[in-house]
Amino acid sequence: MFCKNCGKEMADGTQFCPSCGQATAQSVSTSNGTVKLVVHRKKSFYGCAVGTKIHVDGQLAATIKSDGTATFDLTPGTHEVIFDMWSANEKTNIDLPADCSAVYVEIGLKMGLITNKIKVISIRNEK
Ligand SMILES: [Zn+2]
16 A cells, blocks of 8 residues: 555555655544443433433433433454443343444333333444
8 A cells, every 4th residue: 555645665454654644544544543432321201300320431422301312432352331220220231342333232121020220222233
């Protein structure tokens, strides 16, 4: 391949041009390769005004209400995601494959006899 800055030839897969130091497409696609994690909370009447706290890798990342959506740019790999509502936690490990552009997670309220909690309804990967 050839450097897009100075035009010098270099070995395929090189991340920086040895002649001028310009970053090649290879380095851009690997270092900026984040995957979108899109979480949507299914619309529900019950508990609609109560926020669901979303923790990603131990950090509070967003709070969404009924029919709300939160989007995170994350590195590919497995992330621990906790959905917290009424102090009932749903913990899930979500895998973000590097060859996907986005992973869509649908969550919703599940009614229980003692506790009502948020559950993961579906996870869908988009190439
Ligand atoms: Zn160059």
